[in-house]
Amino acid sequence: MEVPENIKKRLTLPFDEHFYAGHTACQGCGASLGLRYVLKAYGKKTIVAIPACCSTIIAGPWPYSALDANLFHTAFETTGAVISGIEAALKALGYKVKGEDGIMVVGWAGDGGTADIGLQALSGFLERGHDAVYIMYDNEAYMNTGIQRSSSTPYGAWTTNTPGGKKHFLEKRHKKKVIDIVIAHRIPYAATASVAYPEDFIRKLKKAQKIPGPSFIQLFAPCPTGWRSPTDKTIEIARLAVQTAYFPLFEYENGKYKINMPNPKKEPKPIEEFLKLQGRFKYMTKEDIEILQKWVLEEWERLKKLAEVFG
Amino acid sequence: MEYKPIRKVVSGNYAAAYAALHARVQVVAAYPITPQTSIIEKIAEFIANGLADIQYIPVESEHSAMAACIGASATGARVFTATSAQGLALMHEMLHWASGARLPIVMVNVNRAMAPPWSVWDDQTDSLAQRDTGWMQFYAENNQEVYDGVLMAYKIAENVNLPAMIIESAFILSHTYDVVEMIPQELVDEFLPPRKPLYSLANFDEPFAVGGLATPNDYYEFRYKIAKAMEEAKKVIKEVGKEFGERFGRDYSEMIEKAYIDDADFVFMGMGSLMGTVKEAVDLLRKEGYKVGYAKVRWFRPFPKEELMEIAESVKGIAVLDRNFSFGQEGILFNEAKGSLYNTSARPIMKDYIVGLGGRDFTVKDVKAIAEDMKKIIESGKLDREIEWYHLKR
Numbered sequence A: 001m002e003v004p005e006n007i008k009k010r011l012t013l014p015f016d017e018h019f020y021a022g023h024t025a026c027q028g029c030g031a032s033l034g035l036r037y038v039l040k041a042y043g044k045k046t047i048v049a050i051p052a053c054c055s056t057i058i059a060g061p062w063p064y065s066a067l068d069a070n071l072f073h074t075a076f077e078t079t080g081a082v083i084s085g086i087e088a089a090l091k092a093l094g095y096k097v098k099g100e101d102g103i104m105v106v107g108w109a110g111d112g113g114t115a116d117i118g119l120q121a122l123s124g125f126l127e128r129g130h131d132a133v134y135i136m137y138d139n140e141a142y143m144n145t146g147i148q149r150s151s152s153t154p155y156g157a158w159t160t161n162t163p164g165g166k167k168h169f170l171e172k173r174h175k176k177k178v179i180d181i182v183i184a185h186r187i188p189y190a191a192t193a194s195v196a197y198p199e200d201f202i203r204k205l206k207k208a209q210k211i212p213g214p215s216f217i218q219l220f221a222p223c224p225t226g227w228r229s230p231t232d233k234t235i236e237i238a239r240l241a242v243q244t245a246y247f248p249l250f251e252y253e254n255g256k257y258k259i260n261m262p263n264p265k266k267e268p269k270p271i272e273e274f275l276k277l278q279g280r281f282k283y284m285t286k287e288d289i290e291i292l293q294k295w296v297l298e299e300w301e302r303l304k305k306l307a308e309v310f311g
Numbered sequence B: 001m002e003y004k005p006i007r008k009v010v011s012g013n014y015a016a017a018y019a020a021l022h023a024r025v026q027v028v029a030a031y032p033i034t035p036q037t038s039i040i041e042k043i044a045e046f047i048a049n050g051l052a053d054i055q056y057i058p059v060e061s062e063h064s065a066m067a068a069c070i071g072a073s074a075t076g077a078r079v080f081t082a083t084s085a086q087g088l089a090l091m092h093e094m095l096h097w098a099s100g101a102r103l104p105i106v107m108v109n110v111n112r113a114m115a116p117p118w119s120v121w122d123d124q125t126d127s128l129a130q131r132d133t134g135w136m137q138f139y140a141e142n143n144q145e146v147y148d149g150v151l152m153a154y155k156i157a158e159n160v161n162l163p164a165m166i167i168e169s170a171f172i173l174s175h176t177y178d179v180v181e182m183i184p185q186e187l188v189d190e191f192l193p194p195r196k197p198l199y200s201l202a203n204f205d206e207p208f209a210v211g212g213l214a215t216p217n218d219y220y221e222f223r224y225k226i227a228k229a230m231e232e233a234k235k236v237i238k239e240v241g242k243e244f245g246e247r248f249g250r251d252y253s254e255m256i257e258k259a260y261i262d263d264a265d266f267v268f269m270g271m272g273s274l275m276g277t278v279k280e281a282v283d284l285l286r287k288e289g290y291k292v293g294y295a296k297v298r299w300f301r302p303f304p305k306e307e308l309m310e311i312a313e314s315v316k317g318i319a320v321l322d323r324n325f326s327f328g329q330e331g332i333l334f335n336e337a338k339g340s341l342y343n344t345s346a347r348p349i350m351k352d353y354i355v356g357l358g359g360r361d362f363t364v365k366d367v368k369a370i371a372e373d374m375k376k377i378i379e380s381g382k383l384d385r386e387i388e389w390y391h392l393k394r
């Protein structure tokens, strides 16, 4: 569609849509927004591999697909492997992969399919250096099977297998830092992103497209259903996750760290602001909140140091 | 071009690797496991020496090997992998994915016993446990059949859009050298033209999705189509086997290779390398006046039910040799063969001999002893027991 000039000037995101309305995500779903941005960035010459997760359903049942791109549904733990195979075949068949005009091969997997069951295939993909982009949309639990914890679920969160009760909640482990595991592979490009900051996300997607080799983006994608949050608060919650430094935005590029916070000078807001909009944290006591706050700030200091030393 | 075979002395594994090379595979993803490893090593060597232009993915597990093959095949490439036992078991989930996505992947599985206890020797339970994955299965008797099998498998698989497994036995074939007649590349190319995929992820004209959710309203029909393709495969297998015979002199038009059936009192039925031993024994037994024959099941999936029914009509007994076992029931080939004959009037006496598990030697002497046992059964018309664990140390 031709975009009028006056509108074009004001656009901060690509105008074209390649993710159709009529998909079956819940209202306020962060993941579906994320997928929409991915396709905005890459267009229809994209092959998306989706393992078992909410996005399997979001894309729609046979014979439908909400994606204006080729979509291969794959087994839960295989995203890294299947995109490796697709990339290899494209090369064997003589196609250009990645780069400005190449075919984009995208793995789009949840935190469970990435941080847990798919970690091995992810590691293999990263280590072998395939020209593809792996995006982990992080909704911090297994939503597709009904809100069970993943290793990316934060301390203090209620899930159906770490329920809160009279005694206490069960989730006592801090969120796994998948991105650190990814960076340990010393790949050319890794970044965190958030659906609350689409310009930043798209910029990172474009960067991942240009840089040869494997790229990884961990996208923060709130899930109102699983987080017990109002459906109109998705963006606000995602923004607070960044502002509280609970989920800081940063890039790792060829050994260098760069923090991309919207207001770099500002001190992080108290973690309560992020927690209070979500029913999943209602079992936390004051002490629990302190424990989480301490962890968040420690991790934040750690990241700042990394950016200082390897900036 | 006139067909003049190139004779090479190679192991079963090298025969497999050469066949993959000659089939012009484009992507190989594989993970090492004894006794399969030398297949993928050889392919790596071909690439290193510039004999082939193959994208080689040294994956981190067999599960990923199959997943990568699936991704590559869905993109339109001709792909190959090989594995064995624990590796095949680890692939199990993805085997369903390959057939469900209708991908003509060809894999060589080296039959090896499942652990525990650890064993690296021959046993068919690993591949037979994959019976219901929608993969075609060809059991090779010797290194030549490994080579021929891989080449035919691509043609058959790409015709019916189902994956195929070529199965060879651990060490007995995988590491044993024998003369293999290879086919000059140009003639392989004539027999096996480049793949024309059913669909390709690299085609962006009309965006599409593969493998998503199907409701109860649709799933059933997807299964039916695979069932139909398997049925269709029987015809294609015979045609391709016949064409192979016409072009290269080795006929594979029968899904069950048989000899001495017409006047035999009973036949030995089995699969894979042990049937080489049986052939030799049967020739000797014939000279000694035993009226025996053999029936080697080449293709276990699709199962050659009709051919088996024909054999059953002319013999009084069938001694099934199972180098495998399904716990709680019986040998797997025995089970399949018996089941296939239920609705016919031809019901020869059948006995299941469990032999050679975990690489236990199975020799001509053993075949003779079994012939002796079968002869008694046929003469008395009484089956002493249905299943015999033949080598059991009592």
Ligand SMILES: Cc1ncc(C[n+]2csc(CCOP(=O)(O)OP(=O)(O)O)c2C)c(N)n1
Residues within 6 Å of the ligand: A031, A052, A053, A054, A055, A076, A077, A109, A110, A111, A112, A113, A114, A139, A141, A142, A143, A144, A145, A150
């Ligand atoms: C091997 C295997 N084990 C379990 C499942 C069941 N399963 C499907 S989706 C899913 C959870 C997905 O969670 P995540 O990756 O975080 O994505 P989300 O659903 O949150 O979008 C599970 C456990 C499966 N499909 N395959």
Ligand code: SF4
Residues within 6 Å of the ligand: A024, A025, A026, A027, A028, A029, A030, A031, A032, A054, A058, A139, A143, A144, A222, A223, A224, A225, A226
């Ligand atoms: S459960 Fe959560 S992630 Fe899944 S579709 Fe609904 S909002 Fe999106």
